Amino acid sequence: MAEYELIGEERTVLGSSATRRLRKTGKVPAILFGGEAEPIPFVLNQNEVKKHLENEAFASHILRVKVGDHNSQAVLKAVQRDPITSDVTHMDLQRVSASKEITMSVPLHFVNEDECPGARAGGIITHLLVEAEIRCLPRHLPEYLEVDMVSLELGETIHLSELSLPEGVNLTALMHGDDEDQTHDSALVSVQMPREEVEESDKDDVEGAELDDEVTKLVESGGEDSE
Incomplete structure (x- = not known):
């Protein structure tokens, strides 16, 4: 599993005016919060942040964050972007503890689409979700979850409950209700006949x-x- 490291500079001047000046110099304001320590406002390099975000796995990894003398493990909780330039305007990072479970959204990877019987029979594949929320210890955090379509027939649908989960990983949606409650068992992908x-x-x-x-x-x- 790849490792990601963010090295930032602690912010000493806060406020909207200071934030705008930072962005003009190619900096990204960020906040490191959570755990028993105080929140730390800091800044990152815009180009380095963009490079990290190009990799899908960055959003579902435990990150090493260094800000001055502070060293933490954290996960990415939120990213804000400029709607016109797509520049990153702010990042939220949450500290994690090796002994405490975290809740994260991880991407879904749909595999064996070319082998899907329903698609081979002329059906149209429709992806209904692209990510799923999970709960696990940091060491069990997966980069993604696989949705295997090798046996999906025409007119069928794959639901959350049909996923094969890695060790120590739970789907938060299925942690609600009892076994007979199907309201949280969301559909992930289906294969249906073309409308015509x-x-x-x-x-x-x-x-x-x-x-x-x-x-x-x-x-x-x-x-x-x-x-």
């Missing part, structure tokens, strides 16, 4: 039913309408 084919099939069924009705009426009337 479904509509054409329905049309054929209706026309066939109407023809059957006409034949039935003729039989019951003894064929009088045909004379």
Whole structure:
């Protein structure tokens, strides 16, 4: 598993004006919080942050954060971006403890789509979720969860409860309610017939039913309408 390290400088001047000046010089304001220590406001290099964020795994890793004399392990909790330039405008990082569980959202990787029987039969694959929220100890945090589509047939759907989870990992959605409660068992991916084919099939069924009705009426009337 790759390791990521963030090295920042502690902020001594706070406020919106100071924050704007930092951003103009290519810095990203950030906050390190959580645990028993006090929150630490600090700044990071914009280019280094962007480079890290290009890797999907960065958002679901335990990060090493160094700010002055402070060394912490943390996870990325939030990223704010400029809607026009896409520059990172702020980052929230939460400290983690090796002995305490954390709640994180991790990406879903859909595998064996080319082997999916439903898709080979002409079905359309629809991804309904792209990430799932999990709870685990930091050492068990996975980069992603796999959704195996090798046996997904036409008209079928894969749900959260069907995922194979790594050791020590739980899905937060399934930690609610009892085994009979299906409201939290979200659908992840499905394979369905194209809409055009479904509509054409329905049309054929209706026309066939109407023809059957006409034949039935003729039989019951003894064929009088045909004379």
